[in-house]
Amino acid sequence: MRTAYHEQLDALNTILGDMCELAGAAMSRATQALLQADLSVAESVITDNDRMSEMSARAEEQAFALLALQAPVAGDLRGVVSAFQIVADVDRMGALALHVAKVARRRHPAKALPEEVNGYFAEMGRLAVKLAHNAREVLETQDPEAAVHLQEDDDAMDDLHRHLFTVLMDREWSHGVAAAVDVTLLGRYYERFADHAVLIGRRVVFQATGKTPEQFQQVS
Amino acid sequence: MRTAYHEQLDALNTILGDMCELAGAAMSRATQALLQADLSVAESVITDNDRMSEMSARAEEQAFALLALQAPVAGDLRGVVSAFQIVADVDRMGALALHVAKVARRRHPAKALPEEVNGYFAEMGRLAVKLAHNAREVLETQDPEAAVHLQEDDDAMDDLHRHLFTVLMDREWSHGVAAAVDVTLLGRYYERFADHAVLIGRRVVFQATGKTPEQFQQVS
Numbered sequence: 165m166r167t168a169y170h171e172q173l174d175a176l177n178t179i180l181g182d183m184c185e186l187a188g189a190a191m192s193r194a195t196q197a198l199l200q201a202d203l204s205v206a207e208s209v210i211t212d213n214d215r216m217s218e219m220s221a222r223a224e225e226q227a228f229a230l231l232a233l234q235a236p237v238a239g240d241l242r243g244v245v246s247a248f249q250i251v252a253d254v255d256r257m258g259a260l261a262l263h264v265a266k267v268a269r270r271r272h273p274a275k276a277l278p279e280e281v282n283g284y285f286a287e288m289g290r291l292a293v294k295l296a297h298n299a300r301e302v303l304e305t306q307d308p309e310a311a312v313h314l315q316e317d318d319d320a321m322d323d324l325h326r327h328l329f330t331v332l333m334d335r336e337w338s339h340g341v342a343a344a345v346d347v348t349l350l351g352r353y354y355e356r357f358a359d360h361a362v363l364i365g366r367r368v369v370f371q372a373t374g375k376t377p378e379q380f381q382q383v384s
Numbered sequence: 385m386r387t388a389y390h391e392q393l394d395a396l397n398t399i400l401g402d403m404c405e406l407a408g409a410a411m412s413r414a415t416q417a418l419l420q421a422d423l424s425v426a427e428s429v430i431t432d433n434d435r436m437s438e439m440s441a442r443a444e445e446q447a448f449a450l451l452a453l454q455a456p457v458a459g460d461l462r463g464v465v466s467a468f469q470i471v472a473d474v475d476r477m478g479a480l481a482l483h484v485a486k487v488a489r490r491r492h493p494a495k496a497l498p499e500e501v502n503g504y505f506a507e508m509g510r511l512a513v514k515l516a517h518n519a520r521e522v523l524e525t526q527d528p529e530a531a532v533h534l535q536e537d538d539d540a541m542d543d544l545h546r547h548l549f550t551v552l553m554d555r556e557w558s559h560g561v562a563a564a565v566d567v568t569l570l571g572r573y574y575e576r577f578a579d580h581a582v583l584i585g586r587r588v589v590f591q592a593t594g595k596t597p598e599q600f601q602q603v604s
Contacts (some may be wrong), residue, residue, distance in 0.1 A: 231451075231461050241451050248465055249472060333562050342553050344561045348568040 172230050175244045177371075179223050180247060181300035183254040184364065186216055188296025190261035191357060195289030195304045197268040198350070199282055201275040209265035216258035242374055248368040250303070253360040254365075257296065260357045267350060276346050278339040284328050288354040291321045295361035302365055306372045308380055314365035315377070321358040325351050394461045396547060397591075399443050400467060401520035403474040404584065406436055407514025410481035411577060415509030417488040418495050418570070419502055421495045429485035436478035443471045462594055466587040470523070473580040473587075475515065480577045496566050498559040504548050508574040511541045515581035522585055526592045528600055534585035535597070541578040545571050 190209050197206035227247045267276050277285060295317050302311040328351045332335070332344050369377045410429050417426035417547055437497040450529060475528045487496050515537050548571045551557070589597045 182547045194570065228461060228465070232467070241448060245448070245451070245465075247469055248468060252469060252472060329565070332565055337561050341561060342556050343562050345549070345552055345568045348565045349572065352572065 169240060170231070172226075172238075173247070176223065176226050176230060176244075176247050177306070178304045179226065180217065180250050180254060180364075181303040183216065183219050183251075184257070184296045184300040184303065184361070186212075186219070186226065186228050187254055187257035187261060187357075188354075189315045190216070190258055191264065191289060191292045191296065191354075194261045194264035194268065195285060197265055198276055199286060199289075200285060201268065201272055201329065202271060203272045204244075206265040206268040206272070209261060210269065213258055213262045216255065219355070220255045224248065227251070239374065243371045246371045249365050250364050253363050256301075257357050257360045260353045260360075263353050264350060267346060271346070276343075278343055278347075283345055283349065284324055284331070285354070288321060288324050288351070289318055291324070292354055292357045292361075295358050299364040300359045302368045306368060308369045308372045308377075311365040311368040311372070312377050312381060314362050318358045318362045320376045321355060327366070388593045389450070389460055392446075393460075393467070395534050396443065396446050396450060396464075396467050397523045397526070398473060399439065399446065400470050401523040403436065403439050404516045404520040404523065404581070405479070406432075406439070407477035407481060407577075408513045408520075409511060410436070410478055411484065411512045411516065411574075412544055412561075414481045414484035414488065415505060415512075416497055417485055419506060419509075421488065421492050423489060423492045426485040426488040426492065427479060430489070433478055433482045436475065436496055437487065440471050440475045444468065452486045459594065464593045466591045470584050470587050473583050474519075477577050477580045480573045480580075483573050484570060487566060496563075496570070498563055498567075501548065501551060501567055504530070504551070505542055505570065505574070508541060508544050508571070509542070512574055512577045512581075515541070515578050519581045519584040522588045526588060528597075530589040531585040531592070532601060538578045538582045539542050541575060545575045556596075564585070 190212060193205050194209045196202060197209065227244055230247075234271050270276075295314060298310070298314055298317070302314070327349065332347060337344065366377050369375060369380050373380050375383070410432060413425050414429045416422060417429065447464055450464050450467075490496075516535060518530070518534055518537065523533070548567065552567060556565065586597050589595060589600050593600050595603070
């Protein structure tokens with residue numbers, strides 16, 4: 165039975181999904197700014213972050229309204245509590261895209277990245293955008309199977325991140341310490357962005373089933 | 385008027401405060417392991433992290449029970465929703481202390497840090513522990529004035545973090561790229577630990593007043 169509570173929760177999850185897509189779009193443009201040392205694209209990511217903050221505030225207000233007005237009980241509470249947690253995750257994803265854009269702006273007109281790691285960041289950017297998109301999808305569909313699968317793209321991200329460190333640690337790294345520091349921090353920003361998308365997947369599993377992904381996979 | 389709801393919320397905030405203290409103790413020992421290349425201390429931080437995960441799970445259960453059984457309305461909802469958010473923050477603080485301990489373990493028997501940055505990390509460790517302790521205090525007292533002041537210790541942390549980068553970027557850095565990568569990541573772990581303590585302060589302001597720290601400071 166669909167109740168007003170469920171309809172409003174769906175509407176809230178749609179906003180959260182839109183925020184995921186926005187975070188993904190921000191990371192896509194931040195990656196472009198980073199790879200091409202494109203100042204105007206970097207600036208647009210930085211400016212657009214205000215919109216993410218506004219949407220976070222609006223989503224939290226709606227979640228409070230849902231809790232207060234509909235007084236959900238027991239199982240229903242999972243959905244709205246998860247919504248609060250998802251706001252924090254997606255807000256953080258936006259902040260991490262912002263960090264990437266700020267590195268691109270700080271190094272402009274130079275490129276922040278040595279040529280030899282461009283491929284890593286292009287691929288990490290692609291995975292980050294895919295994860296944000298998939299987080300949106302599972303928020304909309306509430307499909308716990310698909311939500312569990314977000315972990316796989318994160319495994320690919322972790323692999324890239326590990327390889328990136330082997331490049332940095334290689335004796336033949338000739339780009340100096342400053343570039344190594346930038347690459348280290350940037351790598352961490354992409355990896356954390358992916359972690360938050362996976363966390364959103366975990367929270368959707370909990371919204372939909374009341375289980376952790378590990379519990380859900382044992383019974384399914 | 386003190387209701388059963390408020391008593392249970394106080395009890396929950398006490399658990400959250402204990403978790404802050406535990407995260408602070410973990411960061412204290414992780415810093416010791418880092419500065420002294422002490423493997424057994426590093427191992428103890430890593431093992432004890434399980435206790436933090438258990439406490440997080442217990443705190444979330446109690447928050448759900450509080451929402452479901454007492455059906456709080458309007459203003460009361462702030463306290464319990466903030467509690468869920470604080471669980472996520474303090475859990476992350478524990479994870480960051482764990483990261484520091486793992487770097488110490490990975491580099492053992494060598495020291496991860498070049499001698500010249502030891503002082504920075506000793507001081508960042510001290511500030512991190514102080515912030516965790518202060519987060520506990522404000523959770524217990526629900527004093528919004530004190531909660532706002534967590535920001536000041538974080539400003540000191542940010543200053544240290546910035547100075548650390550100037551040391552890294554100095555042409556005279558003679559410790560190579562691998563040490564620079566470690567120092568970059570470690571610096572970030574301490575800085576993020578402090579950020580989460582400040583976030584807990586913000587959430588206490590909201591629990592106690594229904595306002596953001598900025599709104600609260602305008603009226604007070």
